[in-house]
Structure formats: structure tokens, C-alpha cells
Amino acid sequence: MVRLRRGYADGPFGQIHFWDGAVGKPLVLVHQAIMSANEYDHVFQPFLTRGIRPIALDLPGFGLSDPPATPPSIADYAAAIPALLNALGIERAAIGGHHTGALVANEAANLYPDRISACILGGPLLIPDNVRQALIDDIVTREKAFRAKPDAAHMVEVAKLRERYAAGTVSLDRITEYVVQAMQAYAMGAYWYGHAAAFAYRQEAPLIALRQPTLILTNTGDMIYQAALEAHRLRPDFAFHAIEGGGIDILDQHPVEWANAAADFLQGVDY
Template identity: 90%
Template sequence: MVRLRRGYADGPCGQIHYWDGGKGKPLVLVHQAIMSANEYDHVFQPFLDRGIRPIALDLPGFGLSDPPVSPPSIADYAAAIPPLLDALGIRRAAIGGHHTGALVSNEAANLYPDLISACILGGPLLISDTVRQALITDIVEREKAFTALPEAAHMVEVAKIRERYAAGSVSLDRITDYVVQAMQAYAMGTYWYGHAAAFAYRQESPLMALRQPTLILTNTGDMIYQAALDAHRMRPDFAFHAIDGGGIDILDQSPVEWANAAADFLHGVDY
């Protein structure tokens, strides 16, 4: 597992922590809640091998980035992208994200079209109001109530949830890392912010507003795979790639295929 050069940029919520591959065509990578930039650990090397410069940031309130002073929107998260590119001296870059990160990528591409050359949506979120409310109740409200328990039982709870999602496809060492990433957000009091912003975001209009070349990158075992199919029906002009199987941990389950699909797409984009 390659580790990239790390640094900080000054953003609207304070310091933004990032990892930078340093060479190649720049691609900003945005993680899902409740993780951090380390979600992309296993795609860094495949991207470098394909001439792509991965730049993975911790969104405000996750990883080692400073927390926002109040619960942010997806647009607030997207506002971290311009100062990051400016700090790195990059005038134009592609952006891509997984789940919550895909929503931030969509919004950043619309808000800052002069900065964003292409977009990779790793899991669009097109859902009914009924499903939206169920997700808020099941996930956001549970995350709001999440609290430390004796003998680290709260960490065990997170580990059990992630083991159930992974279904044996991810090592216990990596599951432990998932717990650590989640606890970084819990320590800052921002544990529920990412999913709250994601489920409040209605992606239909932002998706239709995208003007950059875009790839919908999904996997058939993802719990929101149907939303990716719906997004492709709405935007048949977008490139589409579906990895067979996997789940929400596709970046660890099929990192090379995920990176290659993104790299193949980006090498066809002029920026």
C-alpha cells in the first residue's frame, strides 16, 4: 500500500488535509462518509501506474481536516476543492468520488466548472422521498445518537456493521482501519454530518446540469446500484462502467479494476 506525500491547504472551514501523488493527470478523490481520504489507499498505486495523479482530501470534519462550525451541506463540502487546487498550483483537474464523495464531486463540477475538467460519479444517489426518509431515520438518527460506551463497545458496534457489509471480502486489519477513520469524525463531533448532507441532497437537477465529460462508475453489489442505472438512463451521454459484485467497500474489493476504469475514461478526456 503506497503512501503519498501529505499536506494541508487553508479552506473555508480551516485546514484541509490531503494526500498527493505528485505526478500525472490530476484527479481529486472525495471519500464517502464516515471515512477519510484513506478510503483510497489501495487505488493510489494503480492510478500512479496509469499516469494519473491521485489527490485525496479529507473533507472538513473527517480524517485530519478541521471540522466545520455547523452541519454542512454538500455545497459546503464542495467549497473545499478550489483552495485545495490553488494550494497545489493546479488550474484544472478531474474530480471523482464514492457515495457521499460522488455527490460532492457532482456539486463541485457544477459550482466550479472552470476548475473541473471531468467528473467520476462512484455511486449516484437518486432515491424516492420514502427511501430518503428511511435512510435519515436508520442512519443519520442512529449516528446522532452514537456515543462512547464502556470497553469500547461503540467501536465494536462499528466493526460489526462493517464486517456485515464486507461479508468476508475485506481483511480484519482493514475493517479495523475503517473503525479508526470513523472514530476520527466521532472525536470531532461530526460523525453524522456527512450522511445528513448526502441524504438532504437531491441529485436529479445537479446531475442534469453537469456539462463536463462524466463517468458513472458503479458495482452490481452496491446497495445503491439501481440509482446508478437510473442516472445512466437520465444521462445516456455519460460513460458507464459496472464492476461485477462487491459492495460499499468496492475500493478495497476491486481497487485495480476501479482505478483502471477511471483511468481509461480520463485518458480520453483532454485537460
């Protein structure tokens, strides 16, 4: 597993931590909640091999980035993107995101069209209101109530949940890394911020507003796979690629296919 060069940029809520591949055509990668830039560990090398410069940031309150003082919106998270590009001296870059990160990518592309040349949406979130409310009642409520427990029982809870999602397709060592990433967000006080912002974000209008070349990158085993199909129905002009199987951990389950699908798309984009 290749490790990129670390760096920090001054962002809207303090310092933003990032990993930078240093060479190639720049692609900013935005992680899902409640993880960090390390979600992309296993796609860094495939991107570099394809001549793409991966730049993965920790969203504010996740990983090693400073947290916002109050719960942010998706637009607040998106404000970290031009700050990161400025710090790296990059005028324009492609952007890609997974789940919550896909929403941030969508919003950043709309808010900063002069800085974003192409967009990769790894799991858009077009869902009916009843499903949205069920997710809020389940995930956000549970995350708001999350507290440290004796004998690290709270960490065991996270590990069991992630093992259930992975269904034996991800190593226990990697599951441990997922737990560490979640605990970083908990230590920052931002544990529930990402999902709360994601489920409050209504992506239909922002999706329709996108003017950059865009790829919808999904997998058939993703719990929000149907939302990707709906996004493609709304924007049939977008490129579309579905990896067979997998789940929410597709970047570890099929990293090379994920990276190659993104790289194939970017190969046809002038940026």
C-alpha cells in the same frame, strides 16, 4: 500499499488534510462518509501506474481536516475543492468521488466548472423520497445518537456493522482501519454530518446540469446500484461502467478494476 505525500490547505472551515501523488494528470478523490481520504489507499498505486496524479482529501470534519462549526451541506463540502487546487497550484483537475464523495464531486463540477475538467461519479444517489426518508431515519438518527461506551463497545458496534457490509471480502486489519476513520469523525464532532448532507442532497437537477465529460462508475453489489442505473437513464450520454459484485467497500474489493475504469475514461478526456 503506497503512501502519498501529506499536505494541508487552507479551506473554508480551517485546514484541509490531503494526500498527493505529485506526478501525473491530477485527479481529486473525495471519500464517502464516515471515512477519510484513506478510503483510496489501494487505488493510489494503480492510478500512478496509469500516469494519473491521485489527490485525496479529508472532507471537513473527517480524517485530519478541521470540522465545520455547524452541519454542512454538500455545497459546503464542495467549497473545499478549489481551496485544495489553489494550494497545489493546479488550475484544472478531474474529480471523482464515492457515495457521499460522488455528490460532492457532482456539486463541485457544477459550482466550479472552470476548475473541474471531468467528473467520476462512484455511486450517485437518485432515490425516491420514501427510501430517502428511511435512510435518514435509520442511518442519520443512529449516527446522531452515537456515543462512546465503556470497554470501547461503541467501536465494536462500528466494527460489527462494517464486517456485515464487507461479508468476509475485506480483511479484519482493514476493517480496523475503517473503525479508526469513523472514530476520527466522531472525535471531531462531525460523525453524522456526511450522511445528513448526502441524504438532504437531491441529485437529479445537479446531475442534469453537469457539462463536463462524466463517468458513472458503479458495482452490481452496491446497495445503491439501482440509483446508478437511474442516473444513466437520465444521462445516457455519460460513460458507464459497472464492476461485477462488491459492495460499499468496492475500492478495497476491486481496487485495480475501479482505478482502471476511471483511468480508461480519463484517457479520452483533454484536461
